[in-house]
Amino acid sequence: MLPLIGILVVIVGFALRVNPLTVVTAAALVTGLAAHRSPVEVIAAFGKAFVDSRSVPVVWLALPVIGLLESAGLKERARMVISRIHAATTGRLLLAYLALRQLTSALGLTSLGGHPQMVRPLVAPMAEAAAENRFGELPERTRFRIRAHAAAVDNIGLFFGEDIFIAIGSILLIRGFLEQSGYHVEPASLAAWAIPTAVCAFIIHGTRLVLLDRSLEAEAKRAERPRE
Amino acid sequence: MITFEFVNVLMGLMMAGVAIVNLRDRTSVKRYNNAAFWGLYAVTFLAGSYLSNFINGLVVIAMVLVMAIGKLGGPPPEASTRAQREASAVKWGNRLFIPALTIPAVTLLGTLTLKRFSINGAPLVDARQVTLISLGLATIVALIVGMLMLRPPLRAPMVEARRLMDAVSWAAVLPQMLAALGAMFALAGVGPVVAGIIERWIPLHTALAVVATYTIGMALFTIIMGNAFAAFPVMTAGIGLPLIVHQFGGNVVIMAAIGMVSGFCGTLMTPMAANFNIVPVALLELPDENAVIKVQIPTGILLLAANTAIMYAFVFR
Numbered sequence: 001m002l003p004l005i006g007i008l009v010v011i012v013g014f015a016l017r018v019n020p021l022t023v024v025t026a027a028a029l030v031t032g033l034a035a036h037r038s039p040v041e042v043i044a045a046f047g048k049a050f051v052d053s054r055s056v057p058v059v060w061l062a063l064p065v066i067g068l069l070e071s072a073g074l075k076e077r078a079r080m081v082i083s084r085i086h087a088a089t090t091g092r093l094l095l096a097y098l099a100l101r102q103l104t105s106a107l108g109l110t111s112l113g114g115h116p117q118m119v120r121p122l123v124a125p126m127a128e129a130a131a132e133n134r135f136g137e138l139p140e141r142t143r144f145r146i147r148a149h150a151a152a153v154d155n156i157g158l159f160f161g162e163d164i165f166i167a168i169g170s171i172l173l174i175r176g177f178l179e180q181s182g183y184h185v186e187p188a189s190l191a192a193w194a195i196p197t198a199v200c201a202f203i204i205h206g207t208r209l210v211l212l213d214r215s216l217e218a219e220a221k222r223a224e225r226p227r228e
Numbered sequence: 229m230i231t232f233e234f235v236n237v238l239m240g241l242m243m244a245g246v247a248i249v250n251l252r253d254r255t256s257v258k259r260y261n262n263a264a265f266w267g268l269y270a271v272t273f274l275a276g277s278y279l280s281n282f283i284n285g286l287v288v289i290a291m292v293l294v295m296a297i298g299k300l301g302g303p304p305p306e307a308s309t310r311a312q313r314e315a316s317a318v319k320w321g322n323r324l325f326i327p328a329l330t331i332p333a334v335t336l337l338g339t340l341t342l343k344r345f346s347i348n349g350a351p352l353v354d355a356r357q358v359t360l361i362s363l364g365l366a367t368i369v370a371l372i373v374g375m376l377m378l379r380p381p382l383r384a385p386m387v388e389a390r391r392l393m394d395a396v397s398w399a400a401v402l403p404q405m406l407a408a409l410g411a412m413f414a415l416a417g418v419g420p421v422v423a424g425i426i427e428r429w430i431p432l433h434t435a436l437a438v439v440a441t442y443t444i445g446m447a448l449f450t451i452i453m454g455n456a457f458a459a460f461p462v463m464t465a466g467i468g469l470p471l472i473v474h475q476f477g478g479n480v481v482i483m484a485a486i487g488m489v490s491g492f493c494g495t496l497m498t499p500m501a502a503n504f505n506i507v508p509v510a511l512l513e514l515p516d517e518n519a520v521i522k523v524q525i526p527t528g529i530l531l532l533a534a535n536t537a538i539m540y541a542f543v544f545r
Contacts, residue, residue, distance in 0.1 A: 003413075003416040003417050003418045003421050004418060004421055004422070006409070006412065006413060006416070006418065007418065007452055010409075010452075010500070014499060019295070019296060019398065020398075020399075020402055020499065020502070020506065021292060021295060021296075021398045021399075021401060021402050021405060022292060022295070022296045024402065024405045024406055024409050025288075025289070025292045025405060027409055027412075028405070028408055028409045028412040029289075029412075031409070031412045031413060031415070031416045031418070032412050032415065032416065034416055035415055035416035035417070040282060042285075043282055043285035043286060043289070044280070044281035044282040044285055045281070045285075045411075045412065045415060046285045046288065046289075046408060046412065047280075047281040047282060047283065047284030047285025047286070047287070047288060048281040048284065048285075048411075049407070049408035049409075049411035049412055050272065050284065050285070050288045050404065050405070050408040051272060051276040051277070051281070051284050052408075052411065053404045053407035053408050053411070054232075054235075054236055054239070054272070054273060054276065054404070055232065055235070055357075055360055056403045056404040056407050056503065057239065057400060057401070057403060057404050058235055058239065058360050058363060058364070059363075059503075060239070060242070060393070060400060061235075061238055061239065061242060061363065061364060061367040062331055062367050062370075063242075063388070063389045063392045063393060064242065064367070064371055064385035064386065064388060064389040065327055065328070065331070065367060065370045065371045065374045065385065066328065066388075066392070067385070067387075067388025067389055067391055067392045068327075068371070068374050068375075068378065068380060068384055068385050068388050069324055069327055069328055069374060069378075070313075070388070071306070071307065071308050071313070071380075071384070071388055072313070072316045072317075072320060072324060072378050072380075073312075073313040073314060073315075073316035073317030073318075073320065073324065074317070074324050074325075074328060075313075076310070076313050076314045076316075076317035077317040077320070077321070077322070077324045077325070080317060080318075081322070109332075109336060111332055111335045111336070111339075111359065111363060112332040112336070115507060115508040115511050115512075116392075116511060117328070117331055117332070119508060119511070119512070120508075120511045120512060121328060122325075122328070124512055144514050144515065144516070144519060145519075145523075147512040147514060147519075148509075148512070148514060148519040148520050148522070148523045149523050150512070151508035151509075151511075151512060151520045151523075152496075152520055152523040152524045152527070154508075155495075155496060155504045155505070155520075155524065156496065156524070156527060159489075159492040159495060159496070160489065160492065160531075163485070163488065163489055163492075169457070170456070170457065170460075170488050173457055173460065173488075174460065174484045174485070174488055177460065177461050177464065177484075178480065178484060181464075181465070181469055183480050185480060185481050185484070186481075189481045190481055190484060190485045191485075192485075193481055193482050193485035193486060194485050194486075194488075194489060196486075196538050197486060197489040197531070197534070197535055197538065200531060200534040200535075200538070201527070201531055204527055204530045204531055204534065205527045208526065208527060
């Protein structure tokens with residue numbers, strides 16, 4: 001049971017609202033100590049694990065150019081484009097992005113989306129602008145809700161699209177693991193069996209996006225009433 | 229040959245730039261703390277491959293201590309007003325999208341073509357890292373396009389990078405730290421212990437119970453670990469292969485494919501998957517840390533139920 005002490009640290013730390021970076025660092029060090037290693041060995045293993053994971057934060061490289069474009073009005077431009085399309089609603093726009101994200105991820109083009117490159121500068125401002133077109137100035141709470149939905153669509157489109165591509169990490173992991181366990185499987189058949197779930201994801205989340213439009217409309221009406 | 233070290237150098241230079249802009253900002257109260265945090269982070273990129281593991285570990289711990297004890301300052305206010313940006317947006321029009329879309333376009337192009345080039349028989353890029361190297365190159369190309377188009381002062385990209393990095397703050401490092409935690413979990417053998425607990429406590433007499441335990445277990449274990457990749461080997465070795473495949477005669481391909489996406493349902497519902505669920509909260513300036521997770525939970529639960537039904541319907545045929 002001792003190896004699980006790191007999980008306990010994470011759960012307790014998150015529950016007490018300690019800074020997550022502090023909690024995770026502490027959990028990593030405690031887990032190492034629980035594996036009966038000396039403190040020097042634990043710090044070395046932790047340093048190696050951190051340095052070996054340097055490919056994780058690579059998306060931040062987009063920030064200098066994204067920041068530059070933002071100061072030149074990129075978000076404002078994204079809003080202007082949407083305000084000209086009268087058929088655009090928040091739900092429909094996010095539905096279109098969901099379909100696009102799933103399809104491109106299924107073709108292995110996972111780097112076409114992402115929160116720093118696409119959602120912050122383009123998708124979120126467009127989704128907000130679509131709601132502003134219909135309901136005027138939005139309360140802050142609604143604005144935050146739309147942004148959270150924009151971030152969620154990027155995740156859901158990625159997760160339930162990428163598995164259909166045969167050379168993606170998860171398919172390679174499944175194949176490698178099963179190979180070690182004595183089963184030879186074809187990547188293409190694994191990818192094919194990811195399709196039913198991808199379709200379900202689109203139906204389930206797509207329905208929720210249509211409902212989001214209705215809920216935004218109801219919210220706008222409620223907000224109007226007291227003024228009359 | 230261009231290896232992943234190229235990307236490390238780019239990241240290191242950018243983080244060093246962010247540290248320097250912070251250091252020179254006399255208006256910032258926490259400028260020394262922010263400069264130390266990003267400066268130490270830059271060291272892990274620029275020197276991480278050459279320092280000993282122990283020294284790297286100390287550098288990372290120092291970084292976290294600076295944040296935990298000294299605290300980090302927030303981003304500076306935006307230099308331009310909304311009216312200025314709107315005027316600029318009208319002036320530049322849709323051309324503003326060109327540098328932004330250059331990033332995915334060049335990444336794609338590089339991923340598809342760079343592997344084919346070689347110099348004197350040696351490959352131009354490390355084929356295993358071609359996507360990340362292409363992404364690194366793409367950000368440079370996009371920055372050059374943006375600079376030529378907008379002609380801002382030369383320090384502008386770093387000033388803007390600093391504004392955005394300080395907005396995201398420590399959350400920028402969290403995904404990497406969670407990956408490191410995953411490696412430490414593997415070292416301590418956390419996976420087999422969890423699988424043992426599940427096997428001991430859950431009655432697995434019917435095919436449906438086994439399938440549901442596997443899919444829900446994948447999701448729950450992913451919620452704890454923050455990563456379906458960590459959950460898959462444990463749950464599949466513990467429940468998938470011995471029970472679904474051996475005992476009940478299920479199809480190994482269907483079990484594995486749908487098991488993995490069941491784990492992805494868990495990814496939608498956990499703060500441990502920080503790069504998907506916590507980083508956007510910081511990037512989109514949302515006050516509620518769990519705002520994105522709350523939106524994703526209904527889809528996560530419904531889709532997990534759908535996965536369980538799909539697997540039960542097809543895996544035993």
